[in-house]
Amino acid sequence: xxxxxxxxxxxxxxxxxxxxxxxxxxxxxxSSIENGAIDVYDEAGSLRAVIGQQPDGTTGINPVNAPPPxxxxxxxxxxxxxxxxxxxxxxxxxxxxxxxxxARTEIHxxxxxxxxxxxxxxxxxxxxxxxxxxxxxAEQPLYVRLLARNTSGTPSTPSAQxxxxxxxxxxxxxxxxxxxxxxxxxxxxxxxAKLQSGAVGPTELAADAVAAGKVAADTITGRxxxxxxxxxxxxxxxxxxxxxxxxxxxxxxxxxxxxVTPDQIAVGQGTNLVPDxxxxxxxxxxxxxxxxxxxxxxxxxxxxxxxxxxxxxxxTTYFTLPLATVPVLAASQxxxxxxxxxSDDLAAQGVKILARWEENTGAVLGYGVAESTxxxxxxxxxxxxxxxxxxxxxxxxxxxxxxxxxxxxxxxxNAEATPVFGRVTGGARAELGPQGLLLYDENGDQxxxxxxxxxxxxxxxxxxxxxxxxxxxxxxxxQSLNVAGTLTLGGDDITTLSDGPRGIIAADWMxxxxxxxxGTEMGYVELAFDAVEGRMYRITYDGSAQSSAVGGLLxxxxxxxxxxxxxxxxxxxxxxxxxxLTAGRQRVRLEHIADCTTTGRIRPGRNRLLLTxxxxxxxxxxxxxxxxxxxxxxxxxxxxxxxxxxETGVYNAGGAEVPDPPVKSTRTYKATWSGSYANRSGYxxxxxxxxxxxxxxxxxxxxxxxxxxxxxxxxxxxxxxxxKVEIYLYANHWYYASGGTAVLxxxxxxxxxxxxxxxxxxxxxxxxxxxxxxxxTDITAIFDSTxxxxxxxxxxxxxxxxxGKFDGVGQSHPPQLRVTYVK
Numbered sequence: 001x002x003x004x005x006x007x008x009x010x011x012x013x014x015x016x017x018x019x020x021x022x023x024x025x026x027x028x029x030x031s032s033i034e035n036g037a038i039d040v041y042d043e044a045g046s047l048r049a050v051i052g053q054q055p056d057g058t059t060g061i062n063p064v065n066a067p068p069p070x071x072x073x074x075x076x077x078x079x080x081x082x083x084x085x086x087x088x089x090x091x092x093x094x095x096x097x098x099x100x101x102x103a104r105t106e107i108h109x110x111x112x113x114x115x116x117x118x119x120x121x122x123x124x125x126x127x128x129x130x131x132x133x134x135x136x137x138a139e140q141p142l143y144v145r146l147l148a149r150n151t152s153g154t155p156s157t158p159s160a161q162x163x164x165x166x167x168x169x170x171x172x173x174x175x176x177x178x179x180x181x182x183x184x185x186x187x188x189x190x191x192x193a194k195l196q197s198g199a200v201g202p203t204e205l206a207a208d209a210v211a212a213g214k215v216a217a218d219t220i221t222g223r224x225x226x227x228x229x230x231x232x233x234x235x236x237x238x239x240x241x242x243x244x245x246x247x248x249x250x251x252x253x254x255x256x257x258x259x260v261t262p263d264q265i266a267v268g269q270g271t272n273l274v275p276d277x278x279x280x281x282x283x284x285x286x287x288x289x290x291x292x293x294x295x296x297x298x299x300x301x302x303x304x305x306x307x308x309x310x311x312x313x314x315x316t317t318y319f320t321l322p323l324a325t326v327p328v329l330a331a332s333q334x335x336x337x338x339x340x341x342x343s344d345d346l347a348a349q350g351v352k353i354l355a356r357w358e359e360n361t362g363a364v365l366g367y368g369v370a371e372s373t374x375x376x377x378x379x380x381x382x383x384x385x386x387x388x389x390x391x392x393x394x395x396x397x398x399x400x401x402x403x404x405x406x407x408x409x410x411x412x413x414n415a416e417a418t419p420v421f422g423r424v425t426g427g428a429r430a431e432l433g434p435q436g437l438l439l440y441d442e443n444g445d446q447x448x449x450x451x452x453x454x455x456x457x458x459x460x461x462x463x464x465x466x467x468x469x470x471x472x473x474x475x476x477x478x479q480s481l482n483v484a485g486t487l488t489l490g491g492d493d494i495t496t497l498s499d500g501p502r503g504i505i506a507a508d509w510m511x512x513x514x515x516x517x518x519g520t521e522m523g524y525v526e527l528a529f530d531a532v533e534g535r536m537y538r539i540t541y542d543g544s545a546q547s548s549a550v551g552g553l554l555x556x557x558x559x560x561x562x563x564x565x566x567x568x569x570x571x572x573x574x575x576x577x578x579x580x581l582t583a584g585r586q587r588v589r590l591e592h593i594a595d596c597t598t599t600g601r602i603r604p605g606r607n608r609l610l611l612t613x614x615x616x617x618x619x620x621x622x623x624x625x626x627x628x629x630x631x632x633x634x635x636x637x638x639x640x641x642x643x644x645x646x647e648t649g650v651y652n653a654g655g656a657e658v659p660d661p662p663v664k665s666t667r668t669y670k671a672t673w674s675g676s677y678a679n680r681s682g683y684x685x686x687x688x689x690x691x692x693x694x695x696x697x698x699x700x701x702x703x704x705x706x707x708x709x710x711x712x713x714x715x716x717x718x719x720x721x722x723x724k725v726e727i728y729l730y731a732n733h734w735y736y737a738s739g740g741t742a743v744l745x746x747x748x749x750x751x752x753x754x755x756x757x758x759x760x761x762x763x764x765x766x767x768x769x770x771x772x773x774x775x776x777t778d779i780t781a782i783f784d785s786t787x788x789x790x791x792x793x794x795x796x797x798x799x800x801x802x803x804g805k806f807d808g809v810g811q812s813h814p815p816q817l818r819v820t821y822v823k
Contacts (some may be wrong), residue, residue, distance in 0.1 A: 513627025543634025553616020
């Protein structure tokens, strides 16, 4: 007994030790997420985060549905040259510190008092929760409000409004006589060594600029000015200009630390040689000031600031604005580009961005130009081109220009002048630039063109033999082709070719005979096959019959056991009768055509058929045989005729007037209008007729698109029975190179509306849609022939998997609608 108690106590102690170890072990110590994600919910059941694989195929932690962040404190707004400076001190009105999911603070500005922040009022962001200062261009006083956002995109309540504040102006009264005083010029700032021979001549000194009492004998000679002989009192307003001081007259030690800041130095961004390419900084303000009255700031392409030129002139005038002077070598190439917007009344030879090629002396050697000679009024468009510097060139002056103009205006934005790497001439070589990659063979011919904005093609060679090519229009030639995935022809999945007739799918040949006597039904041949719903089949028997006596009828019957074994008592689905007019052999035949339905005579899955025969009405001792023999084989076949053909005939007793019989028709309609809508709201003129759907950035928000089909579509479908509706769309771009997802709906607009709307909640989602591919999509389930006249692309999500562009009316692969109906 004592031994049993001892063992029991030992086992209890062991169990207690194991439980303690188990309680201290992490519950996920040996767990993992396999090709999925963990959803995190709060106590109210709201989704807060997705950990693991995201819907777009990436992996990470994606917070969603977070509560709004606290409200930022009211900003401070001050005037600066050509704009305003907005400062946020990093505090909040309803929180001590920034939340842990803080993402950024948005700065919104508007000329309207009491405005509500939106995508159109966004001027910039501060990414640090400690605050900061942002300078934004302005031409008139602005009101400012702040908006905080967290990592899941949820906005805060807008801050209290600040302002208005407008840009600081430099006026002539601010430059007065004596603005440069003795204190402003440090001792010996202008020395004898710094004034070159003849630097100050009689015309350079204004009347009374040097008083008699201030000039010692022989102080000013024909060639020099003694050190310290000129003080602030001796220099009258404007008497010494930039052109009057020779090189080196002002030494760098006399520039205080911080006197020159990045705003005062015009530099390019990255490889772009254009200073301030977005035209939103001090460099642009200085450039416009130098250009004079025709040039000014204006709203840019969708957001930001652009440069405007007013082109009203009595005679044809070249309006040219230099942006920068950059060093270049002969044969160097530049890629030029700029966004332009012109007025309806612009009369000009061309709108352009150019490089003026110059020598060291300033002599002009020529021009490299990217231009549009017929820009579309009221619509932003981009002009681009690649240019090469001529021999002897040492520098390029980058300019905006409207050539030979007399009226109207133009706005420029997002200028670019980027070097293209690679030599211009020679044999085998490579060129790499913003457009992409060009490779040349030893003969100087392009072998590979992988660039934007012009033809793309690829040639592959085996030694001197060209073995494969992809042409600039998408044509391709190969020695052989192996496709592991989907292959399409004209937008149709090639597998749909199997929707057509598939021919004989089951057969039997008869070389032996079977006999029966009058009145007794006898089975002859059983034949089985597998049927598919929605397809049509023809069952045929063709053979020979032999009768022992004249008289009566031969009756052929086709019976089915469906999936079970057929008997002479099974369901009869067809019959043929032949008079026995002679005692001997005659040819007989039975044929049956039916579609496959779940309740029909031919049903989905296995079907077992039995051909039977007997004679009726003949002599009582009559025998009859079905047989086959060498040279007289009979056969029974099952043939797949393709998709089910609807019944469209009507009874007509000998030519009587009856209503026209219905006819199955398939017609294809081309789109008559198309367009995109920013923020699922107003029509977006920037994309013209192109179809854009999904979210790329806050500039346009979540976009949607509409395409409509006119012509005879409405009249054709009136009173018709729809069998199938398909839409053809060509996806020329997806956000991800791997393709994207399209969400399609139907709408009833007969013309392009000014505002977006889609008439139905149901949608058709198409996944794994490749770039640069067109396909036909079956939308029968979402299309009502009495209501809908077009298709909407409306993903209504910020998931960039759904961001794509499709060809619209007037482009290479416009949308089409293919409708099959009975009417």
